[in-house]
Amino acid sequence: MPRSKKPSENSPRNKSAPSSSGPCAESGAFPAPAVAAAFAFQVTLLCLAGWQNDHMLNTDGVAYLRIASYYAHGQTDLMISGYWGPLISWLMAPLVAMGVPPLATARVVMGLSAVVFWLGCFSVFRSFRIPPWGLIVGAWLAALVSIMWSVEYIAPDLLLAGLISLAVAQMVSPAWPENRRSAALAGFLWGAAYFAKAVAFPLAIITSLGFAAAWLVDGGNNRWRVLRSLFITVAVFVFVAIPWITVLSLKYHKLTFSTTAAIAHAVVGPPDVVRYHPFGHTFHRPEPGRLTSWEDPSGMQYNYWSPLAKKEYAAHQLKLIARNFQTIVRLLCGFDLIGIGLLAMLGCLAVPSPWREKLAQQRWRWSTVPVVCLSVIYLPVYIQIVDGRYFYAGY
Numbered sequence: 001m002p003r004s005k006k007p008s009e010n011s012p013r014n015k016s017a018p019s020s021s022g023p024c025a026e027s028g029a030f031p032a033p034a035v036a037a038a039f040a041f042q043v044t045l046l047c048l049a050g051w052q053n054d055h056m057l058n059t060d061g062v063a064y065l066r067i068a069s070y071y072a073h074g075q076t077d078l079m080i081s082g083y084w085g086p087l088i089s090w091l092m093a094p095l096v097a098m099g100v101p102p103l104a105t106a107r108v109v110m111g112l113s114a115v116v117f118w119l120g121c122f123s124v125f126r127s128f129r130i131p132p133w134g135l136i137v138g139a140w141l142a143a144l145v146s147i148m149w150s151v152e153y154i155a156p157d158l159l160l161a162g163l164i165s166l167a168v169a170q171m172v173s174p175a176w177p178e179n180r181r182s183a184a185l186a187g188f189l190w191g192a193a194y195f196a197k198a199v200a201f202p203l204a205i206i207t208s209l210g211f212a213a214a215w216l217v218d219g220g221n222n223r224w225r226v227l228r229s230l231f232i233t234v235a236v237f238v239f240v241a242i243p244w245i246t247v248l249s250l251k252y253h254k255l256t257f258s259t260t261a262a263i264a265h266a267v268v269g270p271p272d273v274v275r276y277h278p279f280g281h282t283f284h285r286p287e288p289g290r291l292t293s294w295e296d297p298s299g300m301q302y303n304y305w306s307p308l309a310k311k312e313y314a315a316h317q318l319k320l321i322a323r324n325f326q327t328i329v330r331l332l333c334g335f336d337l338i339g340i341g342l343l344a345m346l347g348c349l350a351v352p353s354p355w356r357e358k359l360a361q362q363r364w365r366w367s368t369v370p371v372v373c374l375s376v377i378y379l380p381v382y383i384q385i386v387d388g389r390y391f392y393a394g395y
Contacts, residue, residue: 034136039118042143046114046150050107053151057103060084061154063295065102068092070289078289081296082248082259087195088113088156106154113159114146117392120165127172128364145395153389156196161392163193164200168370171211172363176229177222183229184236191240198258199390203377204237210369218360252298259298264381269305270316278302321379328375331388335395345371370394 063084070079071093079089088109095105121142125135149158167189175182190208193200212230216223241257248256269275278284278300279293286293293300307317333339348365351358359365371394378390 031132031136035122035139038136038139038143041140042118042146043115045143045147046111049147049151050111054103054107056151056154057106058153058155059294061106062292064089064154064156065092065096065106066291066295068096068105069102072097075289078287078295080247080251082252082256082298083263083296085156085160085195085197086244087192088159090195107151110150110154110158113156113162114150116162117146117149117158117165118142118162120162120169121395123169124165124172124367127169128367129362130364142395149389149392155389157389157392160193160196160200161395163189163196164203164370164374164393167193167204168207168211171208171233172366176211176233177215177226178229180229180232183232187233187236187238188240190233190237194237194241194257195244198260199377201241201257203373205234206376207370207373208233208237210373211366214359214366214369218356261381262304263297263302266302266304268320268382269303270313273303275303275305317380324379324381324383327383327385328378328391330385331383331391332371332375332394334388341395 063081067079067081067084067086068089069075071089091109091112092105095108096102100108118139122135122139125138130138146158167186170176170182170186170189173182176186177183186208190200190204194204208230212226215226245255245257248258252259263277267275267277274281277294277297279297284293284300286295290296305313307314329342332342332345335341345368348368351365374391374394383390
């Protein structure tokens with residue numbers, strides 16, 4: 001019988017197929033001891049950092065802890081807030097119910113958030129087919145920076161970044177267009193990210209579309225398989241998010257997935273009236289049982305505006321986008337001393353010929369998709385140079 005023809009290594013089918021020996025197979029063995037050492041180092045230092053910084057508290061942290069206490073004590077009239085994502089408060093609530101001091105509770109949950117962040121980073125490195133030496137360096141960098149970020153704020157941004165990274169790793173994996181489970185898992189992780197912080201809702205949609213486009217441009221996958229996986233990911237994401245959307249919609253008597261975006265847009269409006277958060281410049285009386293109205297500012301009297309209302313407002317919106325673009329560039333540059341990370345990210349766009357094959361083989365070039373999508377989300381709303389935590393996922 002004639003011998004069957006061996007498929008070419010550069011054929012579209014082969015270049016996108018998952019390797020049986022994992023993403024590190026091309027560059028050497030998986031560096032398990034070095035990676036495990038980074039994880040052990042992180043967990044040890046997280047415990048020490050949490051113990052040494054148990055006094056650290058910020059305004060947002062007060063709100064999350066207060067909402068956690070309402071969950072712990074079954075105060076259903078106070079536990080729902082459209083401004084704050086519920087996940088971090090859900091994680092705090094059992095410890096609060098057991099009598100753990102609030103600040104100690106916050107340190108435990110922020111330490112857990114740092115671990116999720118590290119796992120998300122490492123998953124991304126593997127899915128992007130980073131070579132073994134890169135896995136080691138990346139694992140240690142992620143461990144070190146997560147220790148510092150875990151005590152900087154009591155906020156869901158670190159947990160959000162980890163969940164986004166886990167979702168991105170699934171969508172970049174060769175299994176995503178082929179395997180329904182992988183597509184469904186990506187949707188579930190995006191849903192969990194939405195529970196952490198509402199910004200994940202629009203981010204999940206546009207990032208999923210961006211990666212689907214990348215898979216189609218790759219050229220090595222059946223178009224209908226990619227579209228099927230995109231549908232599954234988005235459908236599962238929406239299915240996971242619907243219960244919380246329903247709760248918020250019932251509370252605010254209109255379809256609501258969050259009140260954060262509207263408020264973040266309101267406070268950066270034209271200076272014709274005072275637009276900052278009312279709790280910061282007016283006397284206010286919190287709802288009975290609340291410590292501060294900041295626990296749910298959704299009902300406070302913000303001066304909402306639309307760039308479509310008049311040309312002066314439209315001009316202000318364009319100026320705001322331009323200013324925010326500069327701020328975001330500075331924030332992304334600020335992850336290292338000389339901005340090499342942002343330069344490397346821009347270098348991913350310089351795809352050499354043959355560019356389809358390079359996009360398939362050099363999966364790390366796809367990292368521009370989630371970073372660009374994350375940046376676009378914040379362009380029209382409130383962002384300041386001190387808000388680097390909003391871009392932890394970009395790191």
